[in-house]
Every structure is written in C-alpha cells, then in structure tokens.
Amino acid sequence: MxxxxxxxxxxxxxxxxxxxxxxxxxxxxxxxxxxxxxxxxxxxxxxxxxxxxxxxxxxxxxxxxxxxxxxxxxxxxxxxxxxxxxxxxxxxxxxxxxxxxxxxxxxxxxxxxxxxxxxxxxxxxxxxxxxxxxxxxxxxxxxxxxxxxxxxxxxxxxxxxxxxxxxxxxxxxxxxxxxxxxxxxxxxxxxxxxxxxxxxxxxxxxxxxxxDSKVAEMAKLLENTFRAVNIGLINEFALMCDKLKVNIWEVIEAAETKPFGFMPFYPGPGLGGHCLPIDPLYLSWKSRLHGFEPRLIELASQINSYMPTHVVNKTVELIDTRCKLPVSQAKILVAGVSYKKDVCDVRESPAIEIIRMFMEKQAKVSYYDPFVSQISLDDKTLHSIKFTKENIRGNDCVVIVTNHSKIDYNLILKNADLIFDTRNVYKNINNPKVIRL
Ligand SMILES: NC(=O)c1ccc[n+]([C@@H]2O[C@H](COP(=O)([O-])OP(=O)(O)OC[C@H]3O[C@@H](n4cnc5c(N)ncnc54)[C@H](O)[C@@H]3O)[C@@H](O)[C@H]2O)c1
Structure with missing residues (x-):
C-alpha cells in the first residue's frame, strides 16, 4: 500500500x-x-x-x-x-x-x-x-x-x-x-x-x-528587520543632515559609488504597509519571552515612527517662515497617501498620520492620490481631489508623501508656491520653492 x-x-x-x-x-x-x-x-x-x-x-x-x-x-x-x-x-x-x-x-x-x-x-x-x-x-x-x-x-x-x-x-x-x-x-x-x-x-x-520551520520563520523576519533597521538608520541620517544642513540624497548617491560594502536605503515620511512596521515587533516580542531584549529593532522602530512627526514639524516651520502663516490658517495638499509607490494599500500608511496631525493643528488639508479615492480618519472621510492646476494653486504648501509614478510632478512644480518633498521626486530640480526632506 x-x-x-x-x-x-x-x-x-x-x-x-x-x-x-x-x-x-x-x-x-x-x-x-x-x-x-x-x-x-x-x-x-x-x-x-x-x-x-x-x-x-x-x-x-x-x-x-x-x-x-x-x-x-x-x-x-x-x-x-x-x-x-x-x-x-x-x-x-x-x-x-x-x-x-x-x-x-x-x-x-x-x-x-x-x-x-x-x-x-x-x-x-x-x-x-x-x-x-x-x-x-x-x-x-x-x-x-x-x-x-x-x-x-x-x-x-x-x-x-x-x-x-x-x-x-x-x-x-x-x-x-x-x-x-x-x-x-x-x-x-x-x-x-x-x-x-x-x-x-x-x-x-x-x-x-x-x-526546519523555525529557520524559515526567522529568515522572513531577518529580511524584513534588515530593511526596517536600515531604513531607521537612513532616517536618522536624514534627521542629522537636516540639522547639519547637508543634502541626505546627495550623501547617499555619493556613498553608493563605493563598489562594495554599501547598499542604498532611502529616508522617507515613515514606514507603512502590513510588513515592515509590524514584523520586527513579532520577533522582539518572542525574543523578550526568552529573556533577550533586542535593541536595534526597538530603536529603528522609534526612529521610523518619529518620521511623520518630523514631516509635520518641518511643514509647519516652512509655512511659518515662507508664508508667514500659522499652520491653523494654512491650506495643505498631501500628494500620495498609500504606504508606497504605485499601490492602493493605505494600511499603516504614514500619510494618514500626517494628515491627522495637520488636522489636529486646524490646518485645512486635502489630498490627491491616483490609486486611493477615499480615506477614513476616525469619524471623517476624505476624498481625493481632482488633480487640476486650480486645486494645486489654492494651497500654501504641497507635501509629497508618496512618489507614485502616475503623479504629474511638473504640474505641481508649476502651480505650487511651496513644496515639501519627502521622496526626492524633484531630484535634479534646483528651485527655491522645493524643500527636500
Ligand atoms: N501584503 C504583502 O505585501 C505581504 C508580503 C509578504 C508577506 N505578507 C504576509 O502575508 C499575510 C497576509 O497578508 P495580506 O497582505 O495578504 O493580507 P490581506 O489583509 O490582504 O489578506 C488577508 C485575507 O485573509 C482573509 N481572512 C482573514 N481571516 C480569515 C479566515 N479565518 N479565513 C479565511 N480568510 C480569512 C481576509 O478577509 C483577507 O481577505 C500576512 O501575514 C502578511 O504579513 C504580506
């Protein structure tokens, strides 16, 4: 048989x-x-x-x-x-x-x-x-x-x-x-x-x-923790570069010319999705049960979760210095709300937290995302605006949160007075109205 x-x-x-x-x-x-x-x-x-x-x-x-x-x-x-x-x-x-x-x-x-x-x-x-x-x-x-x-x-x-x-x-x-x-x-x-x-x-x-199954489970957590920790490191570099007035994007490009021993990671407005902000915490929880407190995971998670606050603080500062406006009287347009480029998934997206924080500061916030027609924030529902020059022009600041390929960044550049670019979409553009993370 x-x-x-x-x-x-x-x-x-x-x-x-x-x-x-x-x-x-x-x-x-x-x-x-x-x-x-x-x-x-x-x-x-x-x-x-x-x-x-x-x-x-x-x-x-x-x-x-x-x-x-x-x-x-x-x-x-x-x-x-x-x-x-x-x-x-x-x-x-x-x-x-x-x-x-x-x-x-x-x-x-x-x-x-x-x-x-x-x-x-x-x-x-x-x-x-x-x-x-x-x-x-x-x-x-x-x-x-x-x-x-x-x-x-x-x-x-x-x-x-x-x-x-x-x-x-x-x-x-x-x-x-x-x-x-x-x-x-x-x-x-x-x-x-x-x-x-x-x-x-x-x-x-x-x-x-x-x-065995444990090796396979651990391998997946290594892959995602590797990304989360390295993104945490580069986000910390971005925060330091901000203080030191150095362009982080150019620093990464320069380091990348080394033919070995360096792998580029990029800073951003925060981690999102169903994997990177969550999976490393599965590992640290299990590790703690066995008496070992992992430090790098926690540290990276703290830095990455601070990034939306950094984006909001920088925007408030920019609106104050450039527009001479308190944020409570400002109009802000958030471009891209999904957690990453070219997807419609908003799970754990930093954009949601950023919009919520702007709203708490009484700013008038709208968003545009070609993949996400509406988002829910507590008891409110926001709908993506029509992407027209008039709708861009009415704002004091446009914050680029997600770098979708479908967004016409030229239209934003032509019609916005002030742009906070958290993804370096304006890489080769030297224009005083564009401020990079
Ligand atoms: N999304 C990614 O890119 C990705 C990548 C790698 C690994 N993962 C992992 O894969 C797993 C699934 O993630 P996802 O993004 O596909 O989630 P998802 O939310 O898109 O899909 C999960 C589906 O499971 C269904 N479901 C929930 N409980 C169920 C049950 N008891 N019986 C039948 N259906 C049930 C839900 O209705 C949902 O449709 C997660 O552990 C995630 O961490 C996700």
Missing part, C-alpha cells in the same frame, strides 16, 4: 493535487491564481463575502492580478472561490495566508492564523499537506499549529504534513512576482519540507529547503 507521502507525490506530479488557499488578499489571491493558471484545481477560501462575490464575477481587487487572468481560471473551472470551509476536506494541500497584525498593545495578534487553523482541524483528513505563509514569530508552526492538528491522533510526517514557507511578494513590483521570487520552505519533518518544495516548484522557478 502506498504511504500518504507517496500518494501526495504522485498527485502533485500528475497535477491532480487540489490546492486550498485560505485568505485571498495581497498574498493569497496571486498565489491561488498562479496555481490555477498553471493547471491545478484551487479552492479559494475567504471570510470576506464581498471579496468572494467579486471574485465569482471575475473582478479582481488586487492590482497585480488582471481581471482577465481571473476570468480565465474561472472559465477553465480551475478556481473555486467561496467562504465554505467544508471544501478543505477535498483539498490535498492547504495554504494559510491570513493577516498577522499587532494588537492594540503592539503585540503579535495571531488570532486570524489560529481561527483558520481551527477550521482546518475540524476538516482535516489523512494525507493532507498544510503550509503556513503568513509572516509570524519563530515557533508558530511548531508550537501553535502542530499541537492543534495532532490532537486527533494524527502523526505529522506520516498522516499529515506541515511546513512554513514565507511569502515574499512585493506588490506593484514589475520585475519580481509570485513565479520568479525564490521561495524558502521549512518543514516539521524532512518529508514535510520535501512535499512543500515539490508543490511550489510547479509554479515557482526556485525553491530552497531549510532545515
């Missing part, structure tokens, strides 16, 4: 293995569509009924997934989006890609992962491979998921398989996507890792196996 491992290998190689993806957001939807596009049958499961309704109609809500691709996999009957966890019983491979945010006290909130895992536990059958993709603290797969799935007397590596494989997708990146970003897999047992590599290698060009 074939073992469950052998059955799964056969099914994966014959493209008969059915995949279920739980959580169809920025990570889960591209992954589900990629599997379906390459010929696997995929159950997409999400608790958000609005998203499921859109998917069923072939309407994509993720920028990087064209509706035409979605319609193609629906037409071929390879993608079945629903909120029905009962479908999990029919799947051979179950991938979890639900959110991992912070609680109000800024501690890891893995309740979404646990809720999804409980549903898996209720539907688990022998021979399934379960993969966690959500970014989380080291030990989650082994300490939280494994005991849950083992409760029914199932033996990992024999009756079912369990692995962690971090997602590295970079929304709006035109070069790197689900299929060509190298993937790391770490299993609870060697067979768990082997099977995980086998299934991903059907859709991803390079898959690297590491010795």
């Amino acid at each position: 074939l073992s469950f491992r052998q059955i799964l290998v056969k099914k994966i190689n014959n493209k008969r293995a059915k995949v279920a993806v739980i959580g169809l957001g920025y990570v889960g939807l591209p992954l589900a569509v990629e599997f379906a596009d390459k010929g696997s049958f995929v159950y997409g499961i999400d608790i958000d009924k609005k998203k499921i309704a859109m998917l069923k109609q072939g309407k994509s809500y993720i920028q990087d997934i064209p509706s035409a691709t979605l319609k193609g996999v629906l037409k071929n009957k390879l993608f079945n989006p629903s909120s029905d966890y009962g479908n999990l019983t029919h799947a051979d491979i179950i991938i979890i890609s639900v959110p991992t945010p912070l609680t109000k006290t800024r501690e890891p909130d893995i309740s979404y992962v646990v809720n999804a895992a409980r549903e898996i536990k209720d539907n688990i059958r022998r021979g399934q491979l379960i993969i966690l993709e959500s970014t989380t603290y080291p030990g989650t797969t082994e300490e939280v998921l494994l005991p849950l799935f083992s409760q029914r007397g199932l033996k990992v590596g024999v009756d079912f398989f369990l692995a962690f494989s971090p997602e590295r997708i970079d929304p709006a990146n035109k070069t790197f996507n689900t299929a060509n970003i190298t993937k790391i897999v770490g299993g609870i047992t060697k067979d768990c890792a082997y099977l995980t590599r086998l299934i991903y290698s059907k859709i991803i060009s390079k898959v690297v196996m590491v010795s």
Whole structure:
C-alpha cells in the first residue's frame, strides 16, 4: 500500500493535487491564481463575502492580478472561490495566508492564523499537506499549529504534513512576482519540507529547503528587520543632515559609488504597509519571552515612527517662515497617501498620520492620490481631489508623501508656491520653492 507521502507525490506530479488557499488578499489571491493558471484545481477560501462575490464575477481587487487572468481560471473551472470551509476536506494541500497584525498593545495578534487553523482541524483528513505563509514569530508552526492538528491522533510526517514557507511578494513590483521570487520552505519533518518544495516548484522557478520551520520563520523576519533597521538608520541620517544642513540624497548617491560594502536605503515620511512596521515587533516580542531584549529593532522602530512627526514639524516651520502663516490658517495638499509607490494599500500608511496631525493643528488639508479615492480618519472621510492646476494653486504648501509614478510632478512644480518633498521626486530640480526632506 502506498504511504500518504507517496500518494501526495504522485498527485502533485500528475497535477491532480487540489490546492486550498485560505485568505485571498495581497498574498493569497496571486498565489491561488498562479496555481490555477498553471493547471491545478484551487479552492479559494475567504471570510470576506464581498471579496468572494467579486471574485465569482471575475473582478479582481488586487492590482497585480488582471481581471482577465481571473476570468480565465474561472472559465477553465480551475478556481473555486467561496467562504465554505467544508471544501478543505477535498483539498490535498492547504495554504494559510491570513493577516498577522499587532494588537492594540503592539503585540503579535495571531488570532486570524489560529481561527483558520481551527477550521482546518475540524476538516482535516489523512494525507493532507498544510503550509503556513503568513509572516509570524519563530515557533508558530511548531508550537501553535502542530499541537492543534495532532490532537486527533494524527502523526505529522506520516498522516499529515506541515511546513512554513514565507511569502515574499512585493506588490506593484514589475520585475519580481509570485513565479520568479525564490521561495524558502521549512518543514516539521524532512518529508514535510520535501512535499512543500515539490508543490511550489510547479509554479515557482526556485525553491530552497531549510532545515526546519523555525529557520524559515526567522529568515522572513531577518529580511524584513534588515530593511526596517536600515531604513531607521537612513532616517536618522536624514534627521542629522537636516540639522547639519547637508543634502541626505546627495550623501547617499555619493556613498553608493563605493563598489562594495554599501547598499542604498532611502529616508522617507515613515514606514507603512502590513510588513515592515509590524514584523520586527513579532520577533522582539518572542525574543523578550526568552529573556533577550533586542535593541536595534526597538530603536529603528522609534526612529521610523518619529518620521511623520518630523514631516509635520518641518511643514509647519516652512509655512511659518515662507508664508508667514500659522499652520491653523494654512491650506495643505498631501500628494500620495498609500504606504508606497504605485499601490492602493493605505494600511499603516504614514500619510494618514500626517494628515491627522495637520488636522489636529486646524490646518485645512486635502489630498490627491491616483490609486486611493477615499480615506477614513476616525469619524471623517476624505476624498481625493481632482488633480487640476486650480486645486494645486489654492494651497500654501504641497507635501509629497508618496512618489507614485502616475503623479504629474511638473504640474505641481508649476502651480505650487511651496513644496515639501519627502521622496526626492524633484531630484535634479534646483528651485527655491522645493524643500527636500
Ligand atoms: N501584503 C504583502 O505585501 C505581504 C508580503 C509578504 C508577506 N505578507 C504576509 O502575508 C499575510 C497576509 O497578508 P495580506 O497582505 O495578504 O493580507 P490581506 O489583509 O490582504 O489578506 C488577508 C485575507 O485573509 C482573509 N481572512 C482573514 N481571516 C480569515 C479566515 N479565518 N479565513 C479565511 N480568510 C480569512 C481576509 O478577509 C483577507 O481577505 C500576512 O501575514 C502578511 O504579513 C504580506
């Protein structure tokens, strides 16, 4: 009789293995569509009924997934989006890609992962491979998921398989996507890792196996902490350069001429998104439980979270000195509100905090973002203005917060009296009305 491992290998190689993806957001939807596009049958499961309704109609809500691709996999009957966890019983491979945010006290909130895992536990059958993709603290797969799935007397590596494989997708990146970003897999047992590599290698060009799930969990946190700490360092340099009246952007360009040992990072109005401001704190929380207080993570987080305040303080100072106006009488236009270039995601975006602070100072604030038609701030809703010269002209200062490629920066330059550029979009422009971070 074939073992469950052998059955799964056969099914994966014959493209008969059915995949279920739980959580169809920025990570889960591209992954589900990629599997379906390459010929696997995929159950997409999400608790958000609005998203499921859109998917069923072939309407994509993720920028990087064209509706035409979605319609193609629906037409071929390879993608079945629903909120029905009962479908999990029919799947051979179950991938979890639900959110991992912070609680109000800024501690890891893995309740979404646990809720999804409980549903898996209720539907688990022998021979399934379960993969966690959500970014989380080291030990989650082994300490939280494994005991849950083992409760029914199932033996990992024999009756079912369990692995962690971090997602590295970079929304709006035109070069790197689900299929060509190298993937790391770490299993609870060697067979768990082997099977995980086998299934991903059907859709991803390079898959690297590491010795266990903790290494894979830690590797993802190293990648994101590396970025967060280096951005913290360059933001600190920007703050020092501001005091010393040195152009930070030129300093970076100069340092970058060194052919080895330097990698450029850029300062900005603050960190945003679902990864960099959050993931390092998952690691420091876990580390603290083990008696080690990480210092660099905390320090970088403090510097990065100070940046929106710095942007507001500098703008207030500029309006005061250049326009001879108290900020409470000023009109400010914020250009770009999503957390990074060319995406519509406003999660943790520094622009939201910046706008809130301007409003608290009684300034009249409007915003323009070609990707974000409205934003919510506490009980208020703001709508993106029409991008016209009249709307630019009516302001005392334009603050460039997000450097979308679609924004016409020339129109701003021609029509604004004062511009605070936090992203160096006016790199080669020497104009006294442009002040850089
Ligand atoms: N967004 C990125 O660029 C990115 C990159 C790498 C890793 N990650 C990680 O991937 C994970 C998912 O992030 P995301 O950006 O895709 O989040 P997201 O909010 O875009 O999507 C998550 C989806 O999960 C659904 N969901 C929540 N609980 C559920 C449940 N119990 N059952 C079924 N569906 C459920 C939500 O409705 C949502 O549609 C996070 O851990 C994140 O840190 C994100």
